[in-house]
Amino acid sequence: MSTSTVEAPATRPERTGFGRRLVSANTFWIGLVLVGLYLGFSVLAPSAFPTLFNFQTLLIEASVLLVLSVGMTFVIITSGIDLSVGSVLVFAGVVGAKAMEALSPGHDATSAGWGVIAVGLVAALTGGAVWGLANGLLIARAKIPPLIVTLGSFGAALGVAELVTAGVDVRTVPQALRRTLGYGTSFVVVPNLVLVAVVVTVLGGWLLHTTRFGRYTYAVGSNAEAARRSGIGVTRHLVLVYLITGLLAGLGGFMSLAYYGTTTISGHSTDNLNVIAAVVLGGTSLFGGVGSMLGSVIGVFIPAVLTKGFVILGVQPFWQPVAVSAVLVAAVWFDQRRRRTQDRR
Amino acid sequence: MSAEPAGPSLLEARDLVKHYGGVEALRGASFEVRHGEVVALIGDNGAGKSTLVKCLSGAEQADSGEVLIDGRPVTLDSPTAARRHGVETVYQDLAVAPDLDPAANLFLGRELFRTGLLGRLGMLDKAEMRRRAASEFARLGVQLQNIDVPIRSLSGGQRQSVAVARSVVWASKVVFMDEPTAALGVVQRERVLDVIRRVRDSGVAVVLISHNMPEVLAVSDRVEVLRLGRRVARFRTAEATLEDLVGAMTGALHQEGAA
Numbered sequence: 001m002s003t004s005t006v007e008a009p010a011t012r013p014e015r016t017g018f019g020r021r022l023v024s025a026n027t028f029w030i031g032l033v034l035v036g037l038y039l040g041f042s043v044l045a046p047s048a049f050p051t052l053f054n055f056q057t058l059l060i061e062a063s064v065l066l067v068l069s070v071g072m073t074f075v076i077i078t079s080g081i082d083l084s085v086g087s088v089l090v091f092a093g094v095v096g097a098k099a100m101e102a103l104s105p106g107h108d109a110t111s112a113g114w115g116v117i118a119v120g121l122v123a124a125l126t127g128g129a130v131w132g133l134a135n136g137l138l139i140a141r142a143k144i145p146p147l148i149v150t151l152g153s154f155g156a157a158l159g160v161a162e163l164v165t166a167g168v169d170v171r172t173v174p175q176a177l178r179r180t181l182g183y184g185t186s187f188v189v190v191p192n193l194v195l196v197a198v199v200v201t202v203l204g205g206w207l208l209h210t211t212r213f214g215r216y217t218y219a220v221g222s223n224a225e226a227a228r229r230s231g232i233g234v235t236r237h238l239v240l241v242y243l244i245t246g247l248l249a250g251l252g253g254f255m256s257l258a259y260y261g262t263t264t265i266s267g268h269s270t271d272n273l274n275v276i277a278a279v280v281l282g283g284t285s286l287f288g289g290v291g292s293m294l295g296s297v298i299g300v301f302i303p304a305v306l307t308k309g310f311v312i313l314g315v316q317p318f319w320q321p322v323a324v325s326a327v328l329v330a331a332v333w334f335d336q337r338r339r340r341t342q343d344r345r
Numbered sequence: 346m347s348a349e350p351a352g353p354s355l356l357e358a359r360d361l362v363k364h365y366g367g368v369e370a371l372r373g374a375s376f377e378v379r380h381g382e383v384v385a386l387i388g389d390n391g392a393g394k395s396t397l398v399k400c401l402s403g404a405e406q407a408d409s410g411e412v413l414i415d416g417r418p419v420t421l422d423s424p425t426a427a428r429r430h431g432v433e434t435v436y437q438d439l440a441v442a443p444d445l446d447p448a449a450n451l452f453l454g455r456e457l458f459r460t461g462l463l464g465r466l467g468m469l470d471k472a473e474m475r476r477r478a479a480s481e482f483a484r485l486g487v488q489l490q491n492i493d494v495p496i497r498s499l500s501g502g503q504r505q506s507v508a509v510a511r512s513v514v515w516a517s518k519v520v521f522m523d524e525p526t527a528a529l530g531v532v533q534r535e536r537v538l539d540v541i542r543r544v545r546d547s548g549v550a551v552v553l554i555s556h557n558m559p560e561v562l563a564v565s566d567r568v569e570v571l572r573l574g575r576r577v578a579r580f581r582t583a584e585a586t587l588e589d590l591v592g593a594m595t596g597a598l599h600q601e602g603a604a
């Protein structure tokens with residue numbers, strides 16, 4: 001019957017060279033923008049901008065956002081969104097601070113020891129994880145759109161935090177915590193806060209780019225139905241992704257507590273937008289299925305460098321959001337064009 | 346003329362009913378595949394072919410009816426359950442992840458891990474998966490210029506070939522192919538038909554859904570016809586004519602005892 005055997009030609013598919021893949025990656029170009037900005041400001045303010053102190057503060061101020069954007073990268077790659085990270089951060093900080101106060105004599109945690117601090121950390125992480133779990137269950141199980149669910153928890157988490165504190169910031173944060181995690185340094189020059197953010201980012205990048213969990217994250221964002229038909233537990237995976245993001249917001253809350261020495265309740269209303277902007281700037285697609293951790297790191301530092309540079313140059317800092325928004329819209333525009341030319345279906 | 350298959354059946358569906366809201370996609374559909382044969386499942390647009398395939402591959406659950414594999418009733422409540430029984434599927438919509446590369450799609454849900462501690466932590470052995478994928482693609486005649494690009498940027502036919510490769514690489518009992526040649530050129534179509542024959546010769550049964558009657562007559566051993574959610578006829582391909590098939594699909598030809 002099978003007279004028409006077609007011989008399979010032995011043309012083996014080729015691998016793209018490293019250099020070509022690098023240049024074609026979004027991350028490469030946005031990385032160049034960052035380097036260009038840094039060099040530009042260094043040339044414009046050679047005595048003030050490229051200093052060790054400036055570099056350290058730049059890193060410190062970005063570290064909490066970086067921790068949030070690690071979780072957000074996973075979320076956006078699943079084609080989701082999490083508007084609640086800033087509020088969850090505040091909530092977790094409040095829970096952690098209140099827990100430490102409750103364990104201290106006279107509700108003053110200023111001189112509390114490491115046992116109490118550890119309880120505070122666990123409380124903050126739990127507080128973040130609970131919101132993440134709630135987000136994940138509502139999105140993956142109840143199938144409510146992530147935008148709506150996390151808009152809800154954005155309001156609710158902050159509301160609950162304000163209820164717990166009656167709107168007044170908790171100001172007694174253990175000195176031991178502030179001295180170490182808050183403004184201590186390791187290896188002579190590396191701020192501890194930055195060290196924590198680096199460890200979280202490296203772990204997040206490892207999880208995203210080398211493990212099965214990471215691959216499923218891309219698969220779910222790329223085509224959830226295909227993922228389901230391939231036997232991937234899509235619901236469970238989405239719940240885990242939002243849970244991790246909540247957990248990291250909890251960690252961010254604790255870091256922020258250590259750095260500022262107060263719960264900064266009103267200071268995080270735009271964290272969500274900054275984090276989303278950073279992740280999208282870094283080449284992660286709002287359509288899902290595409291993105292990288294390195295890109296998010298770069299995306300966090302572009303607004304940070306712009307802010308620092310403008311302050312040092314004496315440019316009105318109000319220009320920063322204008323500049324960031326312009327770059328952001330351009331980045332999304334490029335992403336859409338790239339998709340349209342690639343998508344041949 | 347009714348071709349009651351002789352011998353034990355490999356996979357059998359009995360009286361499957363499936364509703365989508367008010368639409369009754371399957372109205373007591375039966376279906377049968379035996380060891381080592383290629384069965385063509387044909388029927389007009391909307392006859393329920395894809396729905397039947399989804400119910401038999403665990404992607405959807407029938408409202409009633411039963412499925413037997415090797416004579417034993419089974420519950421195909423998830424794609425994983427069907428896969429465990431050696432059933433693989435090329436879906437009509439392909440069900441690939443367009444942002445992942447061909448190798449990642451081939452191994453989706455069946456990833457290979459590294460050895461040792463790193464593997465137990467969930468780290469993938471990407472190099473090994475890529476190597477094996479390249480050799481499977483070469484074996485099955487899937488033409489890819491570049492194996493590192495996301496499936497999104499392949500041509501429709503290449504995507505379809507990758508989906509076909511994914512199913513036949515893993516199947517141990519039955520492969521369902523829902524219009525696997527729809528987007529293919531002449532050469533690629535021949536290649537897929539050739540793959541179907543090779544799969545059958547290796548002892549894995551193939552269920553081919555196609556609207557292309559010459560193709561059906563060329564490659565299948567038997568034909569089962571679905572009309573309005575029910576099986577209305579079956580034929581041994583060697584004894585069937587094009588008129589028989591078209592007649593059964595349109596309802597002009599009636600066959601006793603097919604349902």
Ligand SMILES: Nc1ncnc2c1ncn2[C@@H]1O[C@H](COP(=O)(O)OP(=O)(O)OP(=O)(O)O)[C@@H](O)[C@H]1O
Pocket residue numbers: 365366368369370388389390391392393394395396397437
């Ligand atoms: N997810 C769904 N929701 C609602 N109705 C559906 C769904 N899937 C299928 N149907 C309906 O069920 C019927 C059978 O559809 P099915 O896709 O199984 O047909 P088919 O035989 O594969 O057709 P084609 O040859 O066009 O692929 C159609 O009337 C269709 O509208």
Ligand SMILES: [Mg+2]
Pocket residue numbers: 394395396437523
């Ligand atoms: Mg169909």
